[in-house]
Amino acid sequence: MxxxxxxxxxxxxxxxxxxxxxxxxxxxxxxxxxxxxxxxxxxxxxxxxxxxxxxxxxxxxxxxxxxxxxxxxxxxxxxxxxxxxxxxxxxxxxxxxxxxxxxxxxxxxxxxxxxxxxxxxxxxxxxxxxAALPETPIAADSAMDKRMDWRFLDLRQRRNNLIFRVQTTLEHAMRTWWIERDYIEIHSPKLMSSASESNAELFALEYFGEQTAYLAQSPQFFKQMAQSAGFGKIFEIGDVYRADPSFTSRHATEFTSVDAEISWIDSHEDVARMQEELLSFAIGAVAAKHGAEIEELFGVAVSAPTVPFPRIPLAEARDIVAARGYDIPRTDGDLDPEGERQISAHVKETYGHEFVFITDYPHEIRAFYHMRDDETGLTKSYDLLYNGVEITTGAQREHRVDILMEQAKQKGLDPEHLQFYFDFFRYGVPPHGGFGMGLARVLMLMLGESSIREVTYLFRGPTRLAP
Missing domain, CATH: 2.40.50.140 (Nucleic acid-binding proteins)
Known part of the structure; x- marks a missing residue:
């Protein structure tokens, strides 16, 4: 042959x-x-x-x-x-x-x-x-749900094939950036005995008939354990699970999370600086390898974003959005999706940038493990928006166990269920922080697609478990 x-x-x-x-x-x-x-x-x-x-x-x-x-x-x-x-x-x-x-x-x-x-x-x-059957069940203009039913046929299109070549290049570039800087890659467990962030949005399952296990919402606890273990700088690209009954274009019940955690930081700014350099390198790699084909098939010009990315405190961002004529309806002080689009439009018009860090969030709307500023009470955290959509939450973590336990109680969490986590901080841990980023959202926004379903190999949502 x-x-x-x-x-x-x-x-x-x-x-x-x-x-x-x-x-x-x-x-x-x-x-x-x-x-x-x-x-x-x-x-x-x-x-x-x-x-x-x-x-x-x-x-x-x-x-x-x-x-x-x-x-x-x-x-x-x-x-x-x-x-x-x-x-x-x-x-x-x-x-x-x-x-x-x-x-x-x-x-x-x-x-x-x-x-x-x-x-x-x-x-x-x-x-x-x-040989294939003579009548194919889908066409290029079939509805999304129909195409998802026959995803293996849908993926034969050149355009869809390119999505996963881009994903491969993006992940490889991120791994390259980290490994060249001596980061350690970890693979954290996806079966947990308790919640990793809160008691909401958990998938529970029977574990050998004697106890309940939960699918991990995030590798958060184990990323921080690596800091206690003295790993210094780590990353993980892996699946996470959220029992969130959302049907929006940017939510899924199973998705790939890109996470990193680093020790010996002074504030969340160290984390933000690491992430913007990482993304600039990785997106630049995509542009170099696939830029012409992306422009041909998606009509999008991809280029490496310049660093530093703009930074805007949340309170200032809300004022900017209000000045643009949009009244954010949320009562917790956070931006809603339209608010994110409005502040991103402002950044694009003012700075010519697709990315913006929104910083200084009130502790009431952040996770219990986010460190709070002693003077302002605001968290040392950020959200990163890309083309009008949030792709990341990052923060400096609270590493002082007594304060961490108190903040967990304030969030209504039972300290008894978190003892294994608090133990990570009882035997010494450096100041540290990190971020979690949705891979599908990055791909969706980079390619100008309208839904993460289009850029997910096999999408999982509240009504989809097959194929």
């Missing part, structure tokens, strides 16, 4: 025999020639086959009826066999269905007239690995 060549490699190969594999995207079965667009995971190529049709049966012109069987023009057995092979190939191509997976061997030819990559393959042989 010939070695399979990827479509993206064809342009660099000389004319000659090649073997490619992929799925059928379109078939044009003309009288004299057949064209097939074959796509693999790297691109699409045009296959061409000069059609060989069965000879017409002779007809008596006086009666209009068939006469004797036609004589085979190729009396030589070898010629007949060759013609039979050509007839069979033509017939096979005529019956190909969209989505059929196959392998083709043929002659590669460079031809600048071919719009699809400037190359085509003249088919010599074709082997069907798995």
């Amino acid at each position: 010939s070695t399979r060549v990827l479509v993206q490699q064809l342009q660099s190969l000389p004319d000659g025999p090649v073997t490619v594999s992929g799925w059928v995207e379109t078939v044009r079965d003309q009288k004299k020639v057949q064209f097939v667009i074959l796509r693999d995971e790297t691109g699409a190529v045009q296959l061409v086959n000069p059609a060989t049709r069965p000879p017409a049966e002779p007809v008596d012109p006086s009666t209009g009826s068939r006469t004797a069987e036609p004589q085979d023009a190729a009396a030589d057995p070898a010629e007949r066999a060759k013609r039979d092979e050509a007839l069979a190939l033509t017939d096979t191509i005529s019956t190909l269905t969209t989505g059929t997976f196959l392998t083709v061997t043929g002659q590669l030819k460079h031809d600048e007239r071919v719009k699809l990559g400037g190359v085509e393959i003249k088919v010599a042989s074709l082997d069907v690995a798995a």
